[in-house]
Amino acid sequence: MTASPFIIVFALFDRITQLDFTGPYEVFWRLPGAQCVMASVDGGEIRADGGLTITNVQRLADIAQADLVCVPGGFGVIEAMGDASFVGEVRRLANGARYVTSVCSGSLVLGAAGLLGGKRAACHWAWRDLLPSFGAIMDESRVVRDGNLITGGGVTAGIDMALSVMADIAGAEYAQSVQLGIEYAPAPPFDCGRPERAAPQILRAVTERLDRLRADRYAAVQRAAQKL
């Protein structure tokens, strides 16, 4: 007897934040029977923030079906939300999937695909206030589950999200063995990874950097939301 592979599709776009995707990837490829597929609208190569380039990327349209879809975020999310092909393929694959997941601003793409109406969802802390434009209920938790929709907060939350989903798919014991295998007993050097824990001047510095993107992201969300 041969079981079908469990197909995990990472829906990628240019200027992803690569850790949004590579964190969950390191967990998910360890799932027994998993087949991880990286895919974008055009296939080929994807360039992440900072210049890291991933190759052997498939075309989303060539993928018949996914058991799990994972959408990362990144600076390119503005263009991704406005790309009808990308959003349409994410919607198509998500509608047939057992699990629909995102990390960071990837939940805005799920929103643009009309997948968040009435659902609780997470996002990077700086952008979560954009979720209600898509009819989503903003949730400040690091990993948010609403039915088969599991969304993570910013960047590093993808590792926590993936281990949670792994526990659901393969059981808590297997997920624990993966967590031990990747020695995930984090010890951050500072306690400042959420806005309410950071010192005021640190929060101000990051908010000021991100505020330069705010008008463009807000407009992109409004445009995407109007199409729903």
Next chain:
Amino acid sequence: MTASPFIIVFALFDRITQLDFTGPYEVFWRLPGAQCVMASVDGGEIRADGGLTITNVQRLADIAQADLVCVPGGFGVIEAMGDASFVGEVRRLANGARYVTSVCSGSLVLGAAGLLGGKRAACHWAWRDLLPSFGAIMDESRVVRDGNLITGGGVTAGIDMALSVMADIAGAEYAQSVQLGIEYAPAPPFDCGRPERAAPQILRAVTERLDRLRADRYAAVQRAAQKL
């Protein structure tokens, strides 16, 4: 006045554990003035465990100098330790670098390059007992600093390692802003990321999986150590 870039070289080999490298990468590319370079012996493409392929990889021999060297681990570390070109290039770049770093079994490569003699070093928990073969002092900490040598434990320890080094290079406040930017307030679903915290049957399952590699890794370390 233009400052020289701060050159960060990730020394890659086939079958790296990609999160060993992509975790620190997500931190380091945010360093002001940083230029991140991915390099291997042959350049071109590098295939990580699980199939993820990274392209635009430079040749190590073409890199004149590095300010920081980072060596990840992975299943390919056996071949990497035995590759005189790879080990030689890591030694050359490390000898001129301000910071020499590794993640996971990457410290075994530093050992093979003769860089760990008399130094405290970390490694993935399952392989740290191999460090003394290189004259290193095994340290069970998640991030270990000995002079300009900063080594991390298994896989996810690379994020903690990189933020610590970032604090040293750019100051604690800047490192905190990066930590907040990548929302690094980890919340693992289980408390099992180190062998002493995992349930006995989880530890046994992972150890049994890894023990299949033990004879080969042990032999590779002995061969590499004899060349020093």
